Amino acid sequence: MNSSFREAEAAVGAEGALARKVGSVAVLTHSRPMQTSAALKILLESALGAGVELSFDGEETSKHGLLAREGIAVGVPEDEAVDLCVVLGGDGTILRALRRYAGTEVPVFAVNFGDIGFLATIEPEDLADGARRAFEGDFELLRLPAIVLDAVGGNVKRDERAFNDVAIHRKVGERVAEIAYVLDGQELGSVRCDGLVVSTPAGSTGYNLANGGPVMAWGVEGFVVSFIAPHSLTARTLVAAPRDRLEIHNRSREALDVSVDGRPVGEIAPGASIGARFMDDAGTIAQLPGSSFYRRLREKFGRLAR
Numbered sequence: 001m002n003s004s005f006r007e008a009e010a011a012v013g014a015e016g017a018l019a020r021k022v023g024s025v026a027v028l029t030h031s032r033p034m035q036t037s038a039a040l041k042i043l044l045e046s047a048l049g050a051g052v053e054l055s056f057d058g059e060e061t062s063k064h065g066l067l068a069r070e071g072i073a074v075g076v077p078e079d080e081a082v083d084l085c086v087v088l089g090g091d092g093t094i095l096r097a098l099r100r101y102a103g104t105e106v107p108v109f110a111v112n113f114g115d116i117g118f119l120a121t122i123e124p125e126d127l128a129d130g131a132r133r134a135f136e137g138d139f140e141l142l143r144l145p146a147i148v149l150d151a152v153g154g155n156v157k158r159d160e161r162a163f164n165d166v167a168i169h170r171k172v173g174e175r176v177a178e179i180a181y182v183l184d185g186q187e188l189g190s191v192r193c194d195g196l197v198v199s200t201p202a203g204s205t206g207y208n209l210a211n212g213g214p215v216m217a218w219g220v221e222g223f224v225v226s227f228i229a230p231h232s233l234t235a236r237t238l239v240a241a242p243r244d245r246l247e248i249h250n251r252s253r254e255a256l257d258v259s260v261d262g263r264p265v266g267e268i269a270p271g272a273s274i275g276a277r278f279m280d281d282a283g284t285i286a287q288l289p290g291s292s293f294y295r296r297l298r299e300k301f302g303r304l305a306r
Contacts (some may be wrong), residue, residue: 021161022135026055026082026106028097030089030113033063039088039111040064042127050135055082077223079285082106084134084286090114091164091206095261096284098144098163107141107286109134118205118300121287125207130288139286144202145242146282149260152247160260163283164203166276167259168268169195169228174254175233182247183225183240190251191235195228198246200275205297213232213237218293223278244280
């Protein structure tokens with residue numbers, strides 16, 4: 001991390017102005033290339049004007065039929081050093097970018113090509129101006145936390161990171177699950193339900209909200225535990241403190257499926273358990289100055305309500 005970037009970040013805290021030149025930009029897109037082909041042309045024009053090189057990995061190169069030329073590097077390894085990642089996609093693609101650059105200094109600047117795009121920085125109609133500003137470094141950093149899984153008695157890979165949520169589900173066609181949950185060493189209950197969701201503040205507007213859980217503003221430290229279709233009048237959503245470790249015990253007769261940010265990652269066998277903990281500053285979103293969580297909330301969910 002160079003000194004100008006460190007000083008800018010220290011001056012403003014969690015949300016800060018980026019003070020470094022953008023020279024190389026990785027590009028990730030969703031699975032429907034025809035929807036992003038026009039946007040790629042706009043992005044390339046902006047990159048050429050700013051002296052920025054767009055970097056495409058093997059999958060993106062093949063997806064869009066790209067050839068190496070001025071402003072475009074193709075077949076680049078995923079771990080190649082870049083200054084910024086631009087995403088053309090929905091929240092799933094944005095989450096993939098956050099996981100790829102977790103633990104690095106690379107921010108994710110996202111253009112919404114999804115249904116909601118709550119994590120997106122701009123909409124497609126704002127791409128020309130947004131790309132120009134991004135390549136000039138005219139954006140702020142928003143640090144995002146994650147939920148990190150500890151594999152205890154399941155086949156889930158240790159240190160899986162969820163920027164939105166971890167979902168524990170009963171298998172399709174199987175009977176209702178029974179899940180016990182322990183926080184800070186204390187068992188709080190055993191609930192018959194279809195599953196359980198552990199959500200970050202960024203993910204609280206997703207599966208957690210659909211479960212009737214609370215919306216948590218970005219910047220809140222902690223995570224939410226909510227139940228999917230609980231067979232109980234007393235099972236309540238719980239907001240846990242950031243240092244509280246969560247244990248999830250499967251007391252069902254069948255294994256339970258585990259998903260991280262919507263991706264299947266394994267299962268918890270009957271009688272087994274997994275652990276989860278809060279990790280601060282796990283990834284970074286780049287957003288234009290003046291953006292805020294409440295503005296996103298109004299624009300995304302207010303638009304859907306009309």
